[in-house]
Amino acid sequence: MVLSTFLSDLFLSLVSLSVAYRFVGKSAIPSRSALYGFAIIGISAGLGAVHFLGFHALDDIYRFFVGLAGCLGVPLLGLAFFHFSFRSISEKTFFLFIGVLFGLYLVFSYVAPLPIYSTVVGGIAMAIVLLSSIIRFPKHANAAILGIVGAVLFILAGLVIGTKGSTGPILNVDIFHVLLVIANYCIGQGISKLS
Numbered sequence: 001m002v003l004s005t006f007l008s009d010l011f012l013s014l015v016s017l018s019v020a021y022r023f024v025g026k027s028a029i030p031s032r033s034a035l036y037g038f039a040i041i042g043i044s045a046g047l048g049a050v051h052f053l054g055f056h057a058l059d060d061i062y063r064f065f066v067g068l069a070g071c072l073g074v075p076l077l078g079l080a081f082f083h084f085s086f087r088s089i090s091e092k093t094f095f096l097f098i099g100v101l102f103g104l105y106l107v108f109s110y111v112a113p114l115p116i117y118s119t120v121v122g123g124i125a126m127a128i129v130l131l132s133s134i135i136r137f138p139k140h141a142n143a144a145i146l147g148i149v150g151a152v153l154f155i156l157a158g159l160v161i162g163t164k165g166s167t168g169p170i171l172n173v174d175i176f177h178v179l180l181v182i183a184n185y186c187i188g189q190g191i192s193k194l195s
Contacts, residue, residue: 008177016042019188037076070118078125150186
């Protein structure tokens with residue numbers, strides 16, 4: 001059992017699921033994209049909390065959802081911002097996007113493992129959030145600032161902090177989780193304000 005990581009993952013799960021819940025019942029593509037993306041991240045973090053509490057019966061499901069969060073959950077957040085600033089996404093394209101990314105996740109995780117894949121698609125998604133937010137500024141200043149902060153924190157968490165080692169007495173995985181809590185909240189608020 002790793003109590004600090006259990007608590008940070010639980011906090012990430014609760015915040016992500018509560019942000020996802022804000023989009024329940026909304027039919028617009030960005031709202032559905034946010035709902036699915038945050039829900040996947042929230043489920044992954046919830047399973048992580050169970051893992052770090054010391055219960056390992058669900059570890060295979062946990063690992064599946066961790067990969068799914070990086071390869072589909074995070075890109076869905078980027079898709080919401082893409083819809084706002086670059087091109088409207090049809091429902092057919094939305095579900096095609098989900099199907100293709102899910103298929104690529106399975107291929108690059110189980111058939112021909114490519115560990116950097118989730119970093120690449122997550123980075124592209126956050127670059128889209130960042131660019132979209134910059135484009136939206138200053139007309140939608142609040143949403144833009146929230147998007148910029150969220151994207152920067154996501155990038156900082158994934159590329160700078162990571163989940164291995166520690167910074168002083170604090171495990172990096174706990175810093176990673178806390179940064180993602182703030183990032184998810186900011187991105188969710190940004191999508192909500194732009195919807």
